[in-house]
Amino acid sequence: MFFANPKATRQPYPEALRTIMSVEKANESRQWLAQWSRLNASATPLYELPDLAAELGVAQILLKDESQRSVLGSFKALGAPIALVRLILRTFPEQRFLPRDLLEGKHADALAGFTVISATDGNHGRALAAAAQSIGCQCHIVLHANVSIEREEAIAAYGATIVRITGNYDESVEAAAALAAAHDWIVVSDTSYEGYEVIPRDVMQGYGTISAEVLEALQADAPVTHVFLQGGVGGLAAGIASYLWEQYGERRPVFVVVEPKQADCLYQSAVEGRAAKATGSVDSVMAGLACGETSPLAWRFLEPCVDFFMTIEDDEAVTAMRRLAAGSARDIPLVAGESGVAGLAGLMHVIAAQGVAADLGIDTDSRVLVVNTEGATAPGVYAELLGESAVVVQQRQEAWTTAVGEN
Ligand SMILES: Cc1ncc(COP(=O)(O)O)c(C=O)c1O
Structure with a gap:
């Protein structure tokens, strides 16, 4: 077509x-x-x-x-990692973190309780998990039913906690939003929705x-x-x-x-x-x-x-x-x-x-x-x-x- x-x-x-x-x-x-x-x-x-x-x-x-x-x-390695860096800079302006120090894990102790979450079909989640691991914050990844086990394992290898749902990609986006609201975590998504544009813009x-x-x-x-x-x-x-x-x-x-x-x-x-x-x-x-x-x-x-x-x-x-x-x-x-x-x-x-x-x-x-x-x-x-x-x-x-x- x-x-x-x-x-x-x-x-x-x-x-x-x-x-x-x-x-x-x-x-x-x-x-x-x-x-x-x-x-x-x-x-x-x-x-x-x-x-x-x-x-x-x-x-x-x-x-x-x-x-x-x-x-x-x-290419997703270019998206979530920079969005996570910018998110941390915005969330803790008084700390005056430098991007380089964040990516080198120099503030891992300060950020150990900071948690991000995302729904993903695989590549975005892998990039977010890897960035969170480098920075030293927590990462949860919600996977829909059709994401293969090998893609799941590749994400888990970077220390992310995996949440598996039975629905499709769009339902995994909703599940991530609900978990974030319940636990006060921050969604780092590559897609925007009403009232949620800054992070996907950075991605x-x-x-x-x-x-x-x-x-x-x-x-x-x-x-x-x-x-x-x-x-x-x-x-x-x-x-x-x-x-x-x-x-x-x-x-x-x-x-x-x-x-x-x-x-x-x-x-x-x-x-x-x-x-x-x-x-x-x-x-x-x-x-x-x-x-x-x-x-x-x-x-x-x-x-x-x-x-x-x-x-x-x-x-x-x-x-x-x-x-x-x-x-x-x-x-x-x-x-x-x-x-x-x-x-x-x-x-x-x-x-x-x-x-x-x-x-x-x-x-x-x-x-x-x-x-x-x-x-x-x-x-x-x-x-x-x-x-x-x-x-x-x-x-x-x-x-x-x-x-x-x-x-
Ligand atoms: C390998 C690959 N190419 C292209 C895309 C499409 O990117 P977008 O969803 O930003 O259009 C994706 C999204 O996950 C992807 O993993």
Whole structure:
């Protein structure tokens, strides 16, 4: 399904939005997070995939590989940790904590009784748990029925207390809010709701690091023409798109948001003209994107700048995972998880569909950016879907890199 958004504009980044999320604040988040030992020190790679670009008939495909952001395996390491730091700074202003000291656990004694909680499909919870552990505060994570045991174990490994519910993602959000109210804990969510916007804003702003690094890597190169971003509640897309919109103004790239067909809340928001709910079962192999409700705060940014909303089938994500894992003579083999490939799967879908690429202005001159938002964050699921483990793909990548180096 495709929907051309009639509300998308080409005006400069509006002042009303800049007061909420800005390049300036995103850059400050980036600077603070650079002091966290659990993030890799260097920027994540921006790979060029020339063979895939030739197959799809575009000039260039650039893939920003967030699987290499940290040991946590996804871009979410940029969100919850900075939101937690900012939350602590706001809650205890008289303490004059420094972000670096917090992330190094220097105030663990003072914060031992401070508790945060969140509902999660996996990656956000893992990032929040890891940040809470580094800082030395308490963390509870509420998991819905479809979160796999291996994702649960990966979160528990960072010391979080796990609360399992029988319902879906949206019910886990409600359960986290109820527990927080009962115990006076603070919800650190990546999605907003009425009266709850500051923390999800900080989470989204953290994702601006991805855009900042892309711009640095491109430098004098021509800007990308199209950006395909996968959508869960919309935070990733809003964090990345708002940064690029502010930087490029009217000359911003075309933004396309891609969701699983069963979890199409952003697509439905575009159709209805307001933050809306998904129409499907909200159960997808793309676990990180299996969200039933749009984040209203994210929607304020997406509605005026996303040109196109679309949905894909689960098996299209698996096809894209396989293509990246295989690599080719000129394309590095890559480990990309189920949700990680959705943007690329969207591009592949557009190229295969009659006439849609032309509607989007995609042609042989297009330079397309996609973001691999996660590696094999559920290694068992990855191996089952691809018939080979992420370790084998990693070995293929190493062999490819060596061979390229020798030529
Ligand atoms: C790997 C991955 N990609 C993309 C997303 C989508 O992010 P958002 O919910 O902010 O739209 C998620 C969300 O959990 C995710 O885990």
